[in-house]
Amino acid sequence: MQYNVTGVHQESGSRKTGNGTNMTESIDWKAAWKESVEESGRVSTPGYWDSRACDYAKMVDTSDCDHGRRILNLFRDQKILHDDWDVLDIASGPGALTIPFAERVRSVMAIEPAPRMAVCLMENARRHGLKNIGVIPKTWQEVKETDYEKKFDMVTCCHALWQFPDLLEQVRRMETVSRGYCCLAHGVEVSERELKKSLGVPMDGQDQFNTLFNFLNGEGIYPNVNILEYSLMWPVEAAIASKERFVEKYRPLTKEDQVIIREYISRNTTDGIYKIPGRMGVLWWKVG
Amino acid sequence: MMAEITVDWIKRWEEIYDGRLRTMQRDYSIDDWSRRAEDYSERRKTNQYEFGENVWSVLASHGVVGNQSRVIEVGSGPGTFVIPFSKHVDHLTAVEPAEGMIRVIRENAREAGIENYDIIPKIWQDVSIPEIQGTYDLVITSTVIWMFRDIMQQISRMEEVTRGHCCVVEGIDSTDALGKKLWHTIMGDIPYPSYPGYPLAYNLLYQSGRIPHVQIINAQSLRTFEKLMTMYRVFYSLYTEFTPKVEETIRSALLADSISGLHERNYQSAVVWWDPKERREIG
Secondary structure, three states: EEEEOOOOOOOOOOOOOOOOOOOOOOOOOHHHHHHHHHHHHHHHHHHHHHHHHHHHHHHHHHHHHHHHHHHHHHHOOOOEEEEEEEEEEEEOOOOOOHHHHHHHOOOEEEEOOOHHHHHHHHHHHOOOOOOEEEEOOHHHHOOOHHHHHEEEEEEEEOHHHHOOOOOHHHHHHHHHHHHEEEEEEOOOOOOHHHHHHHHHHOOOOOOOOHHHHHHHHHOOOOEEEEEEEEEEEEEEHHHHHHHHHHHHHHOOOOOHHHHHHHHHHHHHOOOOOOEEEEEEEEEEEOOO | OOOEEOOOOHHHHHHHHHHHHHHHHOOOOOHHHHHHHHHHHHHHHHHHHHHHHHHHHHHOOOOOOOOOOOOEEOOOOOOOOOOHOOOOOOOOEEEEOHHHHHHHHHHHHHHHOOOOOEEOOHHHHHHOOHHHOOOOEEEEEEHHHHHHOOOHHHHHHHHEEEEEEEEEEEEOOOOOHHHHHHHHHHHOOOOOOOOOOHHHHHHHHHHHOOOOOEEEEEEEEEEHHHHHHHHHHHHHHHHOOOOHHHHHHHHHHHHHHEOOOEEEEEEEEEEEOOOOOOOOOOO
């Protein structure tokens, strides 16, 4: 499906005027977002992430929580980070954000429905000597937001927005539990294009960041935007396992797939570490 | 199947530009900006140049500008960034063609004790890029790019003069309730004219492979009645015949809106900056 300037989602090309400076209102960003994440949401179940817990946790550990630290450093440099913060990290996984934030703030509550991911998170916390982390073993949609009204200074959701076809409703719930800021992070580029092309699997996330940006703006949420570079570093075996599970999201893994994955990872590995550079768009705003 | 968003943002920009012109009796001239100099200056000077200072704070906190920076401002008006930036940086060049605005820049600079600036008295499109290519650390502009139909060409020219960053500062839904009500009282059913700005500017940059960052700032403007009348007089004379009746309509609306003789507006702007050397993978 395409949302084109000459299509039905846009007003007449002869239109002379509009409302203020925001001329993106005639595109149905809500529908565009819903459609773009439906497939990701369908295949990326808590069961899938449970099967990915081990390899993903190794990546987070090897990367020293790189993408989470970069978000933390953004808030530190903007002088909004305080050591008495209580943070809510939605879809924490093994703790890429939870761990670095917990090292700096009073407490972090992680929402993580995949049991093995939650176990990895708590093991990670133990290794880092952190005792200020709690886990709610649910999806964000299952959490009753009124139980946590204005309980957190920062609410984060990083690389997990694909699970919210009803994004606006979930963002409004995040605002309900925040007395400070909300922060959404999402990739701006498709990683491993060449590999995905060879395997014939979807280029997850293409255009999603821009759709997310316009959707929020269209709803009157004007976030600050910072695009940050980061690196995901995988031990080779964990990288191979992650790619194999990724293919299995869409279809059974074949021997040919295994060869393609191993060759690709081997070509891009240095000193036993497979490194993927990436960029993420960090959208953050103060809750009114 | 994944959704594919294929909006041609450049075409959108051009449509809004053309739509505005169709609504107008005539386009802005440089003399209109000279007439606007005093009232525009009053807006920018509110709370000791709060708007410009806030923009400075955003850019400085992200390492985009510092005290060694050479900055060029496209369409300075009354010195939007000339005054608040010059005291922090090595040098600032103002590109401003309107004589009235140039006079006000000089007055405001004198008043602030600022001397480390110069003025190129031209419209941006007439500035010779090869002569100043790569000689600035920041090119900045606010509420000016709506005048460029060939938006990406002018953005590219801005990118050529900087060895550091570019920055555009645009209002967010800047039309206040009073302004909209006045428009409909005077112009009837003709819809309020659009000026392309934010977030369209962001979309243009992102779509063309730039990596733009944004910070939203708040600022206030405090205007006196007479200067606000000047602003409306210039504005409506572009769209309709400025009759005594129109003047009286504006006068009555403003008098009802006044707080202790001043007119207060709180507005939001998006500070958008990027490094032209950085590009993301498209497609």
